[in-house]
Amino acid sequence: MIRHAAQTFKHLVLTVLLIIGGACALEVGLRVRRATKSAAVRSETTDIVSATTTPSRATFLTVAPKLRFTRIEAESGRPFTLRTNSFGLRNPEVDVPRPEGCFRVLCLGDDNTFAGDLPESFAYSRRLADLLQPETSTRVEILNAGCPGGCPTVSALLLRHRLMTLQPDVIVVHIDPSDLVDEEALRRHVERTAEGFPLAAMHPATAGRTNLATQLDDELLLVQTIRDEVKDLWSRGQSGGTTSGANRHADLRVNGTAFDSIRAALEAIQRLAQGQSVEVLVATAASPPAAKRGQRLESVKWPPQELTALCDELQLPLIDATGDVAEVEETSRTRRTGLLSMDAHEVYAEVLAGALLERFRAPAGSAVPPPERVSSQTTHR
Incomplete structure (x- = not known):
């Protein structure tokens, strides 16, 4: 039983680590994408800003x-x-x-x-x-x-x-x-x-100073992306999934x-x-x-x-x-x-x-x- 519990705990830890690793990879990918996208249109402007x-x-x-x-x-x-x-x-x-x-x-x-x-x-x-x-x-x-x-x-x-x-x-x-x-x-x-x-x-x-939720929203692109997708899905649901009428x-x-x-x-x-x-x-x-x-x-x-x-x-x-x-x-x-x-x-x-x-x-x-x-x-x- 102890061995079974240890294996379960091990699998749980690995799952959590995989989730964290995946989230980190997504965050890095989103930041690279934003940096690349911004550089394409805003290069040489940061200094003057x-x-x-x-x-x-x-x-x-x-x-x-x-x-x-x-x-x-x-x-x-x-x-x-x-x-x-x-x-x-x-x-x-x-x-x-x-x-x-x-x-x-x-x-x-x-x-x-x-x-x-x-x-x-x-x-x-x-x-x-x-x-x-x-x-x-x-x-x-x-x-x-x-x-x-x-x-x-x-x-x-x-x-x-x-x-x-x-x-x-x-x-x-x-x-x-x-x-x-x-x-x-x-x-x-x-x-x-x-x-x-x-x-x-x-x-x-x-x-x-801001609260933790605001800080996470400002710092993590993954949080921003999830929030925006949820809002978009909610808006589509409210409008019946169409692109006419209210929208x-x-x-x-x-x-x-x-x-x-x-x-x-x-x-x-x-x-x-x-x-x-x-x-x-x-x-x-x-x-x-x-x-x-x-x-x-x-x-x-x-x-x-x-x-x-x-x-x-x-x-x-x-x-x-x-x-x-x-x-x-x-x-x-x-x-x-x-x-x-x-x-x-x-x-x-x-x-x-x-x-x-x-x-x-x-x-x-x-x-x-x-x-x-x-x-x-x-x-x-």
């Missing part, structure tokens, strides 16, 4: 105000001074309230919008201002509100908590492939309204739950903007990780069909400069995965300028109308 942003209890990340330090230009190796104003924008100080007769465009986005690896004068937002100003007697002001390491949800939160005070006439929301990864990583930190819109996102570094946005979940978060962020931005009669446009320009030298753009699936469908559903104009940027990037010697080159910023600005001029061109004379005329002259596509 830590150098320019601070953790936030409301917006997860925020660009530090009044920065001034020297960076090395990625393409030429020359030093330049990176500066931010009191709002954390890569612009000179901004007048609030907005001056009369000023047409103000607010550019929201991530690393590619902030362009921390390039001098301010080469970022697409600055080039956009240079292209628009000669076309009108109205003062044009393009504000660079990019947040390195951000995503559409962070942009929506920044707009909600800080940036609407800038009183823009137009908001341009940049979306690129890295946002799919960033949205997935962020969503467990987001507090939402009853309608699902982002309300706040607390960075773990600002949260202080009317299920067609946007093809690439995971990231598009659900992007949709909620865009709709939140749209609602905030409508309160001040502000026009919202979505723009994208990507140097997709899958695109290798010599590969044709047609084989690179960006922007995905889900993004186009999302913009159509929300009646948000989508300005797609991916094709124009890809032609430049294919011949660029300084191309870096996931980040736009200096030439790509120039091309992106040209596409955006053409779209803005076409959308806001006044019937008689001025190409860009005064701010008070924007809402009356623009229509959704």
